[in-house]
Amino acid sequence: MAISKFNIGIVFKKVKNNKYFELLPDLKKEKTKKYSSIIFSLISLSFFGIFAINPTLSTIAKLKKELSDTKFVDEQLAKKIDNLSSLQEKYNIVEKDIPIVLAAVPKNPQVPLLMGQIQTVAEEVGVEIVNLQSFEVDFPSSSNDLKKYSAFSFSTGVQGNYENLTNFISTLSSMERVISLDTLSINRKGNQPGILELDIRGMAYFKQ
Secondary structure (H helix, E strand, O other), rough: OOOOOHHHHHHHHHHHHHHHHOOOOOOOHHHHHHHHHHHHHHHHHHHHHHHHHHHHHHHHHHHHHHHHHHHHHHHHHHHHHHHHHHHHHHHHHHHHHHHHHHHHHHOOHHHHHHHHHHHHHHHHHEEEEEEEEEEEEEEOOOOOOOOOOOEEEEEEEEEEHHHHHHHHHHHHHHOOOEEEEEEEEEEEOOOOOOEEEEEEEEEEOOOO
């Protein structure tokens, strides 16, 4: 049998006024409450996430910069090591020649040493030294001086036969020390047959 509209209304009215009806949840309010809770949770996550993620991003950026700098330093160190290795190889090649170079062009005048070497050469070739002297050392006037070296003059007079004098000149010219023989003059020694006098004026060089 069909229920009339009037009867249905009376039934809902009785159910609504029933004290147990109050115990049923308000579906609309529950739904709103759940949506609000979800939205609040999302907002909270976004808000706190910004503060939580931002330092992390800053740290990552800083670490990337430090890594880049470290790689650059490593590359530069590697280049310097390669350059030093190359220089060491070149030094090993010329190391044996360094004493010869320093003997040829010393770092200071070494005047007494040169005078002693000239006397030794004279004894070896069999000529007699009559005089031997050095003159004022010529230093560059300033650091901007175009001259790349310093020098001093020396002179010596020896006597002996022609062959020994020739050997004396040749040996002086082939000394380790770089010198130049600027003027040479040969004269007879009085009435002594076969004895000649040789006068030499030269320059000796050094590099400060």
